[in-house]
Amino acid sequence: MAAALEEFSLRGFEAARLDDVAKRAGVAKGTIYLYFADKETLFQELARSMLTPLIGNIETLAAVDMPFPVLAERLVAVVADELVGSRRKDIIRLIISEGTRFPAIADFYYREVLSRVFSALRQILQRALDRGELRHPGLVAFPQLLAAPVLVAVVWQSLFQTHAPLDIRAMLNAHLDILLDRDGGGS
Amino acid sequence: MAAALEEFSLRGFEAARLDDVAKRAGVAKGTIYLYFADKETLFQELARSMLTPLIGNIETLAAVDMPFPVLAERLVAVVADELVGSRRKDIIRLIISEGTRFPAIADFYYREVLSRVFSALRQILQRALDRGELRHPGLVAFPQLLAAPVLVAVVWQSLFQTHAPLDIRAMLNAHLDILLDRDGGGS
Amino acid sequence: MAAALEEFSLRGFEAARLDDVAKRAGVAKGTIYLYFADKETLFQELARSMLTPLIGNIETLAAVDMPFPVLAERLVAVVADELVGSRRKDIIRLIISEGTRFPAIADFYYREVLSRVFSALRQILQRALDRGELRHPGLVAFPQLLAAPVLVAVVWQSLFQTHAPLDIRAMLNAHLDILLDRDGGGS
Amino acid sequence: MAAALEEFSLRGFEAARLDDVAKRAGVAKGTIYLYFADKETLFQELARSMLTPLIGNIETLAAVDMPFPVLAERLVAVVADELVGSRRKDIIRLIISEGTRFPAIADFYYREVLSRVFSALRQILQRALDRGELRHPGLVAFPQLLAAPVLVAVVWQSLFQTHAPLDIRAMLNAHLDILLDRDGGGS
DNA sequence: GATGAATGAGGCTTCATTCAT
DNA sequence: CATGAATGAAGCCTCATTCAT
Numbered sequence: 001m002a003a004a005l006e007e008f009s010l011r012g013f014e015a016a017r018l019d020d021v022a023k024r025a026g027v028a029k030g031t032i033y034l035y036f037a038d039k040e041t042l043f044q045e046l047a048r049s050m051l052t053p054l055i056g057n058i059e060t061l062a063a064v065d066m067p068f069p070v071l072a073e074r075l076v077a078v079v080a081d082e083l084v085g086s087r088r089k090d091i092i093r094l095i096i097s098e099g100t101r102f103p104a105i106a107d108f109y110y111r112e113v114l115s116r117v118f119s120a121l122r123q124i125l126q127r128a129l130d131r132g133e134l135r136h137p138g139l140v141a142f143p144q145l146l147a148a149p150v151l152v153a154v155v156w157q158s159l160f161q162t163h164a165p166l167d168i169r170a171m172l173n174a175h176l177d178i179l180l181d182r183d184g185g186g187s
Numbered sequence: 188m189a190a191a192l193e194e195f196s197l198r199g200f201e202a203a204r205l206d207d208v209a210k211r212a213g214v215a216k217g218t219i220y221l222y223f224a225d226k227e228t229l230f231q232e233l234a235r236s237m238l239t240p241l242i243g244n245i246e247t248l249a250a251v252d253m254p255f256p257v258l259a260e261r262l263v264a265v266v267a268d269e270l271v272g273s274r275r276k277d278i279i280r281l282i283i284s285e286g287t288r289f290p291a292i293a294d295f296y297y298r299e300v301l302s303r304v305f306s307a308l309r310q311i312l313q314r315a316l317d318r319g320e321l322r323h324p325g326l327v328a329f330p331q332l333l334a335a336p337v338l339v340a341v342v343w344q345s346l347f348q349t350h351a352p353l354d355i356r357a358m359l360n361a362h363l364d365i366l367l368d369r370d371g372g373g374s
Numbered sequence: 375m376a377a378a379l380e381e382f383s384l385r386g387f388e389a390a391r392l393d394d395v396a397k398r399a400g401v402a403k404g405t406i407y408l409y410f411a412d413k414e415t416l417f418q419e420l421a422r423s424m425l426t427p428l429i430g431n432i433e434t435l436a437a438v439d440m441p442f443p444v445l446a447e448r449l450v451a452v453v454a455d456e457l458v459g460s461r462r463k464d465i466i467r468l469i470i471s472e473g474t475r476f477p478a479i480a481d482f483y484y485r486e487v488l489s490r491v492f493s494a495l496r497q498i499l500q501r502a503l504d505r506g507e508l509r510h511p512g513l514v515a516f517p518q519l520l521a522a523p524v525l526v527a528v529v530w531q532s533l534f535q536t537h538a539p540l541d542i543r544a545m546l547n548a549h550l551d552i553l554l555d556r557d558g559g560g561s
Numbered sequence: 562m563a564a565a566l567e568e569f570s571l572r573g574f575e576a577a578r579l580d581d582v583a584k585r586a587g588v589a590k591g592t593i594y595l596y597f598a599d600k601e602t603l604f605q606e607l608a609r610s611m612l613t614p615l616i617g618n619i620e621t622l623a624a625v626d627m628p629f630p631v632l633a634e635r636l637v638a639v640v641a642d643e644l645v646g647s648r649r650k651d652i653i654r655l656i657i658s659e660g661t662r663f664p665a666i667a668d669f670y671y672r673e674v675l676s677r678v679f680s681a682l683r684q685i686l687q688r689a690l691d692r693g694e695l696r697h698p699g700l701v702a703f704p705q706l707l708a709a710p711v712l713v714a715v716v717w718q719s720l721f722q723t724h725a726p727l728d729i730r731a732m733l734n735a736h737l738d739i740l741l742d743r744d745g746g747g748s
Numbered sequence: 749g750a751t752g753a754a755t756g757a758g759g760c761t762t763c764a765t766t767c768a769t
Numbered sequence: 770c771a772t773g774a775a776t777g778a779a780g781c782c783t784c785a786t787t788c789a790t
Contacts, residue, residue: 178332591763
């Protein structure tokens with residue numbers, strides 16, 4: 001029934017209709033209530049189940065020891081493909097949208113995703129700093145700065161891609177160029 | 188009636204009830220319809236009226252000629268105070284939330300806000316690059332990278348500030364340190 | 375303000391909006407209430423005032439002495455021009471529409487219009503019968519039969535003229551041909 | 562749910578409240594929407610379902626070969642019983658009332674009812690004319706003249722029957738007397 | 749007198765939830 | 770277990786009516 005994520009990410013929590021969720025899932029409306037107490041519960045379970053798998057991936061990256069530039073390239077690839085290029089970006093948008101109304105979701109997301117991701121990133125960044133692969137200590141204090149363009153990518157992809165196409169991969173690489181002090185091509 | 192922004196940012200577009208908006212505004216429900224054709228129009232007008240002044244600020248900053256580091260500091264200050272520190276951040280979140288369902292809103296936002304802001308930023312960045320105040324040409328191609336931490340700030344402030352307080356100002360300054368290749372402090 | 379008859383005949387009692395009535399009359403909405411207690415009163419006064427002028431004309435018809443065929447031709451001409459071809463047909467339709475909900479209107483219409491019209495017609499028909507200008511005594515008992523095609527004309531003109539144009543005048547003449555036992559053409 | 566015809570014919574389309582329709586039908590308001598898209602559709606379906614059977618009757622009468630006087634008597638009987646003497650007369654009145662505001666209804670009525678009925682009548686009348694059972698060719702050109710007293714009957718029954726009882730059957734027979742050139746009584 | 753902004757009851761419609769089958 | 774017809778609360782919106790100016 002998790003394929004009813006479609007409806008929530010397409011329309012948001014309030015606007016999603018359980019009728020459509022049921023139709024898309026190929027079951028009757030009543031069936032949903034055999035598995036979920038109500039619409040809100042369904043939403044929370046859904047968010048939980050979608051986000052849990054993400055976490056593992058990222059933490060394993062922190063564990064592997066490799067030069068930061070290589071690691072960073074991999075992160076860009078993973079993020080571009082598995083997040084911005086997938087339905088998962090919609091989950092992110094959903095959390096931004098509904099987080100204030102469902103604090104439990106924001107809680108869960110912070111606890112199970114963000115804090116772990118940022119902790120992994122911090123490790124990675126600290127190691128890179130120690131090795132002299134990185135010049136900016138500010139990144140360790142604010143790993144959000146490493147992730148910020150990803151958020152931009154997620155939002156842009158969802159809202160403005162048709163108005164003004166943005167080359168997500170190129171943008172993320174440009175970001176790496178800045179952080180790694182590469183000149184981004186030319187000279 | 189812009190004080191009905193409260194309801195929208197509190198509950199989202201769909202969940203906000205015009206009854207509550209009216210109550211909060213101290214008028215009758217019907218009165219709203221004397222000034223706005225419908226709920227959607229109210230939302231659009233609200234977004235318009237909240238964001239328009241901000242654009243002005245940013246565009247005038249682009250016009251003034253001053254060293255990039257100084258300008259950047261001012262931008263940080265304006266953004267931190269007038270956007271992240273104000274009700275305007277909720278408008279941003281609302282647009283992220285509802286933009287896919289109300290393309291007119293995403294349209295408007297792109298046309299009236301983003302394209303103008305990014306065009307101003309591009310000018311600023313190009314000038315800084317020409318003067319040698321900036322080392323990263325990638326920023327001109329992707330002014331989104333300059334703005335990305337602002338988006339992080341907006342979202343964080345709304346969703347996670349209570350869980351994990353984030354010093355927005357410090358983060359934005361750290362970002363500037365990176366872009367300007369300052370070392371972010373003492374040594 | 376009787377020019378607000380437009381709205382009632384255009385949309386019916388319920389659907390007519392006093393806003394539009396006022397706009398069309400070039401006055402403010404509130405002004406209507408200086409002259410009429412409420413929408414219902416306005417409607418009743420309107421119907422009354424539109425129907426009253428009709429009454430006088432009719433009775434003079436019975437008084438004039440002329441051959442029935444001539445009189446009948448005149449009646450056709452008057453009806454076609456002054457009723458079916460004018461805004462008055464809408465009054466008829468309004469009475470049909472709202473008569474059951476406003477018995478006072480049906481009452482008034484029967485008393486002041488129909489009963490007098492039919493009484494005049496009865497006299498005319500009786501005289502024609504006595505003179506041998508007419509073969510059908512049934513018409514005296516049911517003057518409605520003389521008037522029936524007029525009702526058809528009114529309704530057709532309002533509802534179906536665009537689908538299937540009907541030559542009203544020709545139809546009414548064909549009716550006379552039948553009643554007067556003319557053959558409607560040939561010999 | 563066709564028993565909700567009561568409400569429409571009692572109050573007209575606009576004034577009828579779906580609440581009352583539901584109450585009278587003994588269902589909840591929402592149930593109506595399981596079967597009809599909206600109020601207008603309900604009205605259209607109602608008109609359709611009430612009138613369709615009547616058309617069949619009349620068309621089958623046209624198919625059967627019998628002397629015109631006999632056929633005409635039967636038509637009078639059918640119309641008096643199944644139309645003027647039934648709830649169907651209210652549907653006719655409703656169509657007259659609402660036809661200008663809902664062209665779809667006038668369309669439907671013309672297409673599915675009037676054009677078929679008049680086409681059948683035209684056949685019948687032509688046949689009668691050919692056989693010398695009828696003297697008036699004008700009726701073939703304007704079958705409306707045959708039907709006109711029915712419209713009078715419908716309207717009279719609805720609006721004036723209490724003021725001035727009209728013997729519908731007698732009137733329709735008097736009409737036949739005229740058309741068939743019978744003397745309608747004594748000698 | 750005239751205005752028209754404001755009101756708020758009331759209607760149509762939606763949709764989460766229930767429950768008899 | 771599953772269904773889906775039925776429910777009815779609740780929301781958006783309209784518009785007759787009022788009343789301070």
